[in-house]
Amino acid sequence: MTALGMIFRPQFPPERLRAVARAADEAGLEELWLWEDCFLExxxxxxxxxxxxxxxxxVGxxxxxxxxRNVALTAMEAATLERMFPGRMILGVGHGxxxxxxxxxxxxxSPLTLLREHLxxxxxxxxGERVTTKGRYVTLDDVALDWPPATAPAVLAGATGPRTLRLSGEAADGTILTAGxxxxxxxxxxxxIDEGRGTSSGPHRVVVYFHAATGPDAAARMHAELAAWGDASAPDISAAGDAETIAEAVRRLAEAGADAVILQPTADEPxxxxxxxxxxxxxxxxxx
Structure with missing residues (x-):
């Protein structure tokens, strides 16, 4: 089954997150995703x-x-969240x-080298391994987490270009594809991604963000949103309308290979x- 979720965009004020997270949880939404965009949240x-x-x-x-981020800090924070909320945190890293x-x-x-070393x-x-490595960007000397998670969470990589997609297939547990x-x-x-995975038979989750809007002014808001992204003329990258219109777009993405579709509201979603x-x-x- 294709997982379904939404993005709490950092254009929404931080104090709004509690109400949105609780509404999502109470309604039975599967996933809520957050961005660490400079210089927002x-x-x-x-x-x-x-x-x-x-x-x-x-929560992704x-x-x-x-x-x-120093990789040891990323690992400490991810391990802490995983131990406190087992199986509920989804971790994605990328170039920025x-x-x-x-x-x-x-x-x-070399962003690609940095991402590989970090992953x-x-x-x-x-x-839970003890790591010593001296790379171009990542250096660790006999480092291990004192509180590793009981089960290591999957680490996904954000990717767009061919080289990063291949790297994600090779070195990450999943891939995040941007809206658009x-x-x-x-x-x-x-x-x-499959080229990078080679003969690997393990799971590799593909998460796809997707522009979506609903309500009486959905089409106008979506047109403005895509124009702001520079994608106003791109086909098949958004859905504006009722639930069936959005669901139809999600089904097409699932058929194309998306394991999760995370709907991205417009920055001015009311x-x-x-x-x-x-x-x-x-x-x-x-x-x-």
Whole structure:
């Protein structure tokens, strides 16, 4: 079954998160995803709060920019959340927006090398291993977590370009595809991920963000949203309308290879609590 969720966008004020998380949890929504975008809201702090306010909702962080974070700190925070809320935290890491990384003096000369080194070390630490490594960017000397999780959480990588998609297939447990990804683009991404996986037979979860809007002004808000992203003329990357319109788009993404579809509201969504309830109560029954 394709998992379904929504994004609490960092354009929404942080104090709004509690009401949205609780509405999602009460309505039976499966997943709520958060971004760590510069310079808006913290991914880890927001995830911890959302997990504490809810009972069953899974909370994804997609993504933590690895140039901003020492890998030991990422592992400590992920392990703490996993131990406190077993099986409910979903961890995503990635390059981050390079212009933002430059603004804070963290831009890497080789983002791909940094991501590979971070993924390898992070997954080993979360498995409870003692790690010594000296890479181009990641250096650890006899480091192990004192409180590793009982079961290592999956580590997903945000990816768009071919090289990063192949790397995600090789070095991560799953891949996050940004909004603006059409069903055909999901198929292409799956192919590149599989190239990276080679003969690996383990699971690899593909999470796809997808632009969605509902309500009487949905079409106008979506047009403005896509224009702001520079995607106004791109086909098959959004759905604006009623629950069936959104569900039809989700079904196409699932058929293309998405294991989870996370609906991304517009930045000016007037009722994110209602958006969460609509997905859980009206879209979910229409999606296999």
């Amino acid at each position: 913290s991914g880890v702090a927001s995830a911890a709060a959302a997990l504490a306010w809810t009972e069953r909702l899974r 962080i997609g993504i933590l920019p690895v140039p901003l 927006v390079q212009d933002w990384m430059g603004q804070v003096g963290a831009r890497a000369e 390898d070390a992070l997954r080993a630490l979360l498995r 990804t059409s069903p055909e683009a999901v198929r292409r991404a799956r192919s590149l 009722d994110p609590e209602g958006f969460a309830r609509l997905i859980a109560e009206q879209v979910r029954p229409r999606v296999p």
